[in-house]
Structures are given as structure tokens and as C-alpha cells.
Amino acid sequence: MGIFEPFRALGYITTQVPFSVQRLGTETFVTVSVGKAFQVYNCAKLSLVVVGPQLPKKIRALASYRDYTFAAYGHNIAVFKRAHLVATWESHNAKVNKLLLLGDCIISTDVKGNIFIWAFKGVTENLSPVGHISLENKFTPTCIMHPDTYLEQVLLGSQEGSLQLWDISTMKKIHVHNILRDIEIVSFTHSTKDPVTALSFSTDGQPLLASGGSSGVITIWNLETKRFHSVIKEAHDCSIVSLHFFAREPVLMSSSADNSIKMWIFDTSEGDPPRLLRFRSGHSAPPLCIKFYANGRHILCAGQDRAFRLFSVIQDQQSRELSQRHVSKRAKSLKVKEAEIKLKPVIAFDVAEIRERDWCNVVTCHMDTAQAYVWRLQNFVIGEHILSPCPGDPTPVKACAISACGNFAVVGTAGGWIERFNLQSGISRGSYVDTSERKPCAHDGEVVVLLVILPIPS
Template structure:
């Protein structure tokens, strides 16, 4: 999905899509004598690699410049067609080569070392892959009107020849080396050829047609050997090669048919597994294991081990088969999603392999008894409109509640066991009265304690249910019935108070005269806020079940809402008479409007608060997500996508933002740059600011430019802030480097840490020696036999190596020796600062008596700039601790100190003097501030 650059959020990961619309490629790689099977699935503009044994994601390619339209692979390379280019990815990671054909590519196939590419105009491109660069060896211009290529196949033992299938039902044999058509069959199959596959027999191909027919066709004899039929278009064909004469075919409805070729009869069909077109069938060579993938976003492994020849499912990897409708974080890293296919799934933001299906929306366990046992029915797929979650009672009972579109029932789920709930939540009025046949649940909320669920309906009713038992507790009405205490004590249940002896409902007045659009419960579980469509906001006391406050504004309709997780604010969408929408923040404690945001787009699709309650995020129907700062009521960021966002969710720690977009099965997660980046821009933008796509380069994801002449406001703000952070506010202030503590805090004790982390057991000796080495058996294993001369030579060589090691000079030491000016010393410090912890420790230990004074001179010059204060202290302590024998050496008698010793002493004295002066100044400020703070603490106010 295309998106624009943002200063507050950066793409993190897309979840939920396991396979795209392009057929995967099965790749076998050999490491020695072992072969490894992997599945390459193109998704959008990248390729995900799965392990063929367990279908676990093991890698992801770099993004390509366009959407991947086809993929082919060999044991050494992966070839991907994206737009008009063909890219080479040897390890399915980095793109090493790219060849632009100038025409969009529809299909590619690898024949030996030659890559066959079919473009959108039915043109044929033959590309050699053995050279260092991709080279086009043949190009045949196509004519889609006379012969539109719809399928391609390379028959076994047919050297440099391919078979082409057309949309008119004709076949053609082409020589890819000379570019000549060898033979064109006069036979017409009567429908579009959708798939060609080589059978286990030579000269025989399987031809799949759009009308559902499958023919076994002998290319050499021009003869049909057998015919089979499906109900709809045939999309893929595969053959077992482990000794069994079995053919497997797939159609556009997701049906898999298994055929016995010897008897030419149908063994059986598999229906209801794949709900969409199957685009890939593949048998692992020599094994009864089949791989299948479908456009319903699922991959499956099958094994043929039953007596009837039918397969059984081994492994399933799937996501939402239809676009996702809603998403909500249920923990720091886990996110719960609901799709239009009726399934509820849970994903882990930090892992591609952690996924779980909780179930599908359908009849609950309490509804199964009403269905006769002799009937076979399927659950009605319903679209989930809203997810309400409560974590307080996750370990006890159902804690997730889903509201469906055009339905009064609320389904229940449990995230602890990842299962469907045992009951539905539905009031009896919708079963008893015919007037409520078109009613639906329009709002949903869970109490802060997790014990109660509140449901609002299109009829204006508000019901309260017990989350543990699913029983009705109370219905909020505008005119509550008057009943005596004696009658209330004799009631058998809360819900029975609304039913007469004759079965009719009584005292069931609605809480509002218009549909309820939003419900929310405060964090103290004291009040329920109900919002209706006509502009009324009513606050109900949960203790007395009576209204405590009302808010109303004429001429305004109220829509969806979102509750802040850390304060008493609730965001509500307001719609004026002219159709203009805005968002108002209602304070549930003071019962007033605290903020109002008007420039939120034509229509609000979703809104949410950040985890700390500082930001309000509003998604509109024009593919924008606006981020507002609540304290200042300013617009601080605008996110632009290629598709509108329909659901938003922030995780509890504020690290990730999850978005669901219209028509997309994937859930996109974005990292909060304010928590990870140092140059995150948080500044006010004009209220009408919106980013735009770059008209010159539509395919690029990033639209922000760093050109000085650019008019991009966001880019200018980012550059200004980065330049501002480089400026020192006052030269007398000491500043830190900004590096994490792991880059300098443990440097003085790094040697002790490495000594402590050494393995307790040494390296074990090999029990068997190579056959060409003489060895003597010992108690521990063996020892090599060597004479004394060899031992002496090795000892001498080790001493020479140690001496040469001591005389080695690192690159950093050379930079220090060549430093003559202050700028050279500061440049040397920048080199040392860029190294990791072990590298810095090595460079400091490599200092000799000649370079040690220069090293302290470098630290002194940096200290004078009053920057990188913590790095200077850490480096100085490490150098003094490591070279203390040189620093503390004294000359006795008539010995004269060397120039290096005199220089080192002079530098250390100056270093000590400068540090003492600065510390005395800081110490006076510390003492003064501590005295003022202590006086304030002890003062009687």
C-alpha cells in the first residue's frame, strides 16, 4: 500500500497477509547433499520466504520498485517481475541486478538458464541468466488480437522449446533459441486455456480450460488421451511422481479434485477448505506431499496417506480471506482483528509467526440445540463492526465482545484461551416484538471492572449484561417503572421483570428517541455516558441507574466516539446540518466540552487517543489521518495513504499504531518515532495543511524532499529542528552526546564483564582425528604426535607473533600520531565515538607510551568544548585504569624522564586543573539548589 512520509510514525510491519494474488514459487536449495524446500510468496512489492516443512516465515526481500506480478526461482537465484523490470535476488533478500524491458510483465518461467518473460502485449522475451548481468537474447513482439498468450509450459526433453496456450483455445510450440514457431496445432479446445502442466509421462501435457474441462493431450501425436471436467474454470493442475498415477486439479471456487489416471475416474473432492481461486498446486518431488495456495489468503500442506487416495491436511497458514474491518490492541504487542469473512484473529506485532484464530462469527454454543441434527447448515458470515475489550477479567471469563452489522446479538470471546464464548448477548425484546425485527446494535462498551457489558441499539434502548453469565441485568429507560421493594425482592431474575405472565414486554421504554451511537464508562465505574444521534449526551449513574447530567446541542448529530485511556476525556464526532463533521472532547467529570476540532475531513471513519492521552488521531474518508495535540489544540501531523483508514488502535505503551484500510486484508503497524528517533518533529501545522503525492514519481513511497527549493512544509520543519539541535544554547553549559548508556557506561569495566561471561566449560576435544594425522590415544581423547624440533619451531614462531603484535599500530593510533591541530584531535575523537564498545576498548588498550599523551590531549580539547561530557569521562577512566603502570611510573636516582613522560605529566595536570575548575562551579550550583529545595520542603505554607 502506498503511503506518504510522516514525522511522527514510520512503517513497522504488515500483518495478516500470508500469500498475495500472484502464484508462489517453490524453490529447492542444496547445501551439500541436503536439500531445503522454501516457498516464495509475492505480496505487494516484496517477497516473503517460508520454510517448506513447517510454513514458518524465514525471510523477507527488500522492497521492489513496483508491485510483483510474477516470480520464478532456481536453486541459486530468485527472479521477480515488478512493473516493467525483472530483478534478481540470489538469497531472496537483496536485489543484485535489474533489467528493464519497457513493457509490463505478466508471466515469467525459468527454463534451464534462460528466463522466459511474457509481457502484457503477449510479447516474448528470452533472457540469459548465466552471465554477470541479465542479457536479453531474444524478443518476439506479440499480438494479443491474433494470439493472446494465456498459459506457458516447457515439456520434458524438449530442448529449447516451449508450448504456448492462447485465449482462443489454440496451442503453439515455439523454439526460444531461434524464435521460430515450430508447430501450431489446428485443434481448438473451444475455450480459453488457463493452465498447462507437464504430466509424469513424456509428450503428454494437461490442458486446463476456462469452461472447467481438463484434457490429457499428447503433443507428439496430436491426440487427446483423456478428458475430465470441473464445474468452473480450472486454475491449476499437479501430478504425483512417487509412483502413484494421481492427478489433482483446482478450480476458481476453491475446490480440489483428485483423479485416478489409470481408471480415469474421480476419487473425491475437497470443498469448503479454500474459499477462493486456487493459484498454485505443487507436489514435493518423490513424496506424497502437496502444497496449495489460494487467493483466500491461505497456504496449506497436504499428505496422501489414506487408503482411499484422498489427502489430509498437515499444516495450515492463513489470514483474513476478506478485507479486515476492525482492529484493537489487547496487550502491549498483541492485536485482535475482525474481518468481513466473520473470523476473529490475534496477531503479535513483534513476530510474523505468532498468529491465532479465535473462531468465526456464528451461532454460539447455546444456539446449537435449536438446529436439528439431521440438517447440515453453515454459520452465517457476519461483518464485525466494533470490538470491545476488557483485560481485568481475562483469566476468569469472556473479555472480548464483538458487535455485528445489522444484528442485535453480541458475540463473546476470550483472549486467554483464544476461544469463542459460550453464549450470545441479546435481549428478549428483539425475539418477542415484531416491531424490532429491523433493529441492530449500534454501540458497545465494557465496564472498567470487566464485569458488565453495555449495549446500545438503533431503537434507542440501552441494556446492561453480566459478562460472566451473559444474563440481562438492567435496561436504562427514560421513564423507569415504579415498583415496591417487596416486589423487587421476589423477582427471580433481573430480566424477568420485563415480561408479563402472558409473555408480553412491559416497562421497556427506550433511553433515547433516536439510535444510540456511542457508549463509554468512566475509569471509576461510576457513570455511563450515552450518546444518541439527535445530539443528546446523557450521563447515567451505575449505582442508582438514573440520569445525573444531560448535554444537548440543537442542529448537531453525534456519531462514533473514542475514550481516552488515561483521563476523563471522550472524543465524539459531531455533524452539523450542512454535513460538516468535527470532533468534540467531552469531559465526563465536569460534563462539559473541553476541546473542539473542526478541520477533521469530510467524513470521520475512525478516531483514537494515544496511550498517554496527549494526541488525538482522526481518520477520514479521503485517506488522511490527522494527529492533533490535545493540550494546544494544534494539528501536528497528517498521514496520507492510498486507501482510507477504517479502524485505528494504539497499544498501551505508545510504541505502535495499528491501522486497517478499506479493501485491505492486511493490518499495518507503525512505530512511534517520538519513542525511537532523536530528531522527531512535533510542531504545529496550519489547520488546513494536507500532504500531496509527488506527481513526477507516483511509485515512490517517500514524498518528502530535502531540496532547498522544495515547498514541503514538513521537510523544512525537520531540517530546521535537526539544525536547531546542533546549536548550543549557551557556551558555558555542559552538554552530553545523546548516545545510549550502553555505548559508554560499561567501558571501564568491560574486561571484568567479559571475564565474568566466559564459558564455564572449555572447548571439548574431537574424539576422532583426521586419518592423515598421527595421533596418540589419551584419557581425554587423543593428542597429535610431534617431535621436539617441531615444538621448538612453534614456540619460536609464537614468540615472534607476540612481538609483532605488540609492535602493531592501529589505524586510530596512526590518526593520533598525525594530529597536529585542534581540528585533527576533534576529528580523531569523532572516529573513536563512532565505534562500538569493544572497538573503543581495543583502541584504548592499543595505545603505547608515545600515543597516550596525544590521547589525553584529545580528551582535553573535547572537554574544553563542553560537549560529549560523559564520553570524555568514560574514555579517561578506561585509559587511566588500563595504562596505570605508565601513568604511575617514577624515576629514581640519576634516571632522566623521557619526553613522553614529561608530556603525559603536563597533559594530565592540565586535564585535572580544568576538570577541578568546572566541577567547583557545578558543585556550588548543586549545593545552592539543594539548599533551596530543602528549605521549600521544610517551609510551613
């Protein structure tokens, strides 16, 4: 491996590719795409158990069966046994967009309407498909499923809005129309009026249907009463990609384009939304600032999504977002989204490991904000002090630094002001003025960088 070759993704939980769920014995696993690689989580604690290697292109579809993972990228399908590539299927001449596990076969479709059937028994010896179906020109497949009790048949949905049922053993299209029951049983409509992007039926005895929309809302419907059951208003920040009810369990898993996987449990009273059981999440928007911490064992990262996060390089389950104190509770009481009351995105920060156990040891500057904030990394929470330089003429804070001793934070503003604060108390300990030029502040223009080279005397 070259020194600058990709190794693994950190803080990358999932993408817009639907996940694949499988059960092995008493345990359930979910396989997710993270760009050019895949990851496998044990659903018991959403702990990371397998990280796949980097592929030449981004993954477009996933399927899994026991120790095998099938990942479509470009025109090809890579077959992995755990994290080891064992075969590559290359018969498609267009981008593969869907994979479906059916018995001991994998069904793949591409954007030009070709369907290939692959037998994965003896996968390393047989690299050719065992069947091929070419769809009509005006039928662009967008989804594929296997209806229960239909032995060797798959149902295809198209971009044009029509459906087709195919028998993969005979390679023939089946025309099915029940004239006797050609009536609509029930229709459900999202209150948000957004498009439905994912569906899942409960299998634990409760007559429930979960539907996810493009706004990140998950709605639960009661199929017995044909009425609304409950809603998870802010389940995700972006469009729902996948929904999956666990077999014979009152647990629903969801994934979203906001880079998160969440598990919801139905153990509340009738009409109440399910409770968040566990989750894994990363930044939902690009990172802005990043630094190593704790001798490279952790990474501190701030993103455009207003989140400030700590990622573990060694144990993925130790990664977490630093708390901004009761954001969920305040958002609920004000009836706004959590992102609206979070601090603005971090544009610069500094950290001192030496004082982690004593007091706040991180200082952050935020976009268009005239104050700097301190954080106590030992407790993963924002500190009680707010640093407000030049209160008589406040301008946005643009740069910050912490002294080597960890006692002081120095902040600089867009107005050229530089001020020193005690991190333990949050009290100002003086400002820096260029006396040689008889200026009222340190610089005529914006302070863009601060660096403490020598210890600052107390």
C-alpha cells in the same frame, strides 16, 4: 524510512499471483506475492523466513532460484538476493505477466507478446536480456511451461486457445504435430462445471492429477484407471490459483484468491480425499474493525468474511482465527458452506486485557444481530454467554464497551437501549434510562458509540 512508509504486511498470505516452489538441500520453500512485496515460507511448518521490501507496483509474476527471487511488477522485473534488491531488468514496454525459470535463465513474457531471455549469472553486471522473441499479433500469451526432456524449449499457451513451442537457443518456433497419435487419450470433467484454473501431476509414484477450479474445489484424478479418485469440496473459498505436488512426496500444496495456502497429505484410504496437513490463512474479505492488543504485540481484527482473527506482529505463526465452536463439523452435517453458519460480520468490538486469564474479555457486535457475543481470548474461542439487551423489544446491537476493571460489558442498540452485563456470568445488571426526559430508554435514536470513562460500581 519515513514514519508513514509501508513496512510489512500482516494477515496477507497470498494473492492471485501463482506461487513459486523451490528445494534447497533437504528443505522446500514457497515464495508468494503479498501485493507489492513477497514472502518466503519454509514448507516444513509453513513458517515465515523472508519478507521482501515494498515495490513501486503490485507483483504480477514470481520465480525463484536458490537465494534469488524474481518479481515482475509493471514493465519491470526486480531481482532480489534474499530480501535485498540487486538488479532491475527494464527491457519490456508492456506489463510482464509470466516468469519461468529454465536452467540458468529466466524467461519473461508480457501482454503484448514479447518474450525476453535473461541470464541471472552475473546478474548485477549484465542488466540486458540475452535474447528476444516477438510473437504474432493474434497470439496473446497467458501461460508458459518447460516440457520435461525438452532441453531448451518452452511451450506457450494463448488467450486465443492455440499453443506454440519455441526453441530459446535458436529463437525459432517449432512446428510439432504427431499425426500417428493425433487422438484424445482421456478427458476429465469437473462435476461443478467450473473452469479449470490450476493443474499438477503427482511425482511420488501414484498416477494422480490434481485439478483446481474457479469455485475453490480440488479434484483428484487417477491417470492409470482414467477415473475420478477423490475431491476436496471446500478446499478454498475462492478460485484456485496454484497447485503443486511435492517431489516424491504424497503432499499437495494449493493457494487461492481467498488469501490462504494449504498443504494436503494423501495418507487416507483409497477414494477418501486427502487430509489437511497445515495451512496459513488471513481474511478473505476486507477488515471492518481493528485494534492493537497486548501492548502492540498482537492485533485483533474482524472482517467481512465473518472471521474474527488475532495477528501477531512478532511471530507470524502465532496468528490464528478465533473459534466459533465446531463450525466445520456443523457445516458438514448440514451440508452447507462454513461461511453460512458463522456469525455475521463484526461491526464493533471492545477488549479488556486485565481479565484475560479469568473469564471472557472480548465483546463483539454483529451486523443485523440483536445479541452481542463474548470471547475468551486466552483460549481463542467464543464464550458460552450471549448478551441479549432489551429482550421485550430486541433491535440490532450497534455499539459495545468493556469497563476498565474488566467486569462489565455495556451494549447499545439501534432502538436507543443501553444495558450492562456481567462478563463472568453473562447476567444483565441493569439498563440506562434518561429519567430527565421520561424516556423508556437511553436515546431516541440509534446508539453509535459507547465509552466507559469511570469504573462501574458492582
